[in-house]
Structures are given as structure tokens and as C-alpha cells.
Amino acid sequence: MSDETDEKASGRRFVVRELDPRCFVVDDTATTLSYDMRFTRQVAQEAADRRNRRNAV
Incomplete structure (x- = not known):
């Protein structure tokens, strides 16, 4: 994706x-x-976390 994405x-x-x-x-x-x-x-990370939580359910 991008250099900004980290390993975790x-x-x-x-x-x-x-x-x-x-x-x-x-x-x-x-x-x-x-x-x-x-x-x-x-704020972008909070949005990504929110989407990941919704996707995990």
C-alpha cells in the first residue's frame, strides 16, 4: 500500500x-x-480503527 503503513x-x-x-x-x-x-x-487512525472494529464483527 504505502510507506506509511507499519508492520502491526x-x-x-x-x-x-x-x-x-x-x-x-x-x-x-x-x-x-x-x-x-x-x-x-x-483522527484518520480513529476512523480506520472504527472501520476495522465494524469489519471484525
Whole structure:
């Protein structure tokens, strides 16, 4: 996906990727689509975590 994804997130379906210094998106590794454009990494990570929780159920 991207250099921004770390090893512990490699098993997750939704991961955070940085587009620009203040622009992050949540990528779906299964469909290769991007969701939730955000301005901070923390908020993007929270969105990715929320999607991963929904996907796990």
C-alpha cells in the first residue's frame, strides 16, 4: 500500500496513508479504495480503527 503503513497494521483491512503533510486517508486493503480524508493522523487512525472494529464483527 504505502510507506506509511507499519508492520502491526499489515493484518488489518483498513490502514492510514499520508497524502500530504496534513492530509491522511483510510485505505481499504481488500478493495483498494480510499475513505475518510482527514487533516490529522490521529483522527484518520480513529476512523480506520472504527472501520476495522465494524469489519471484525
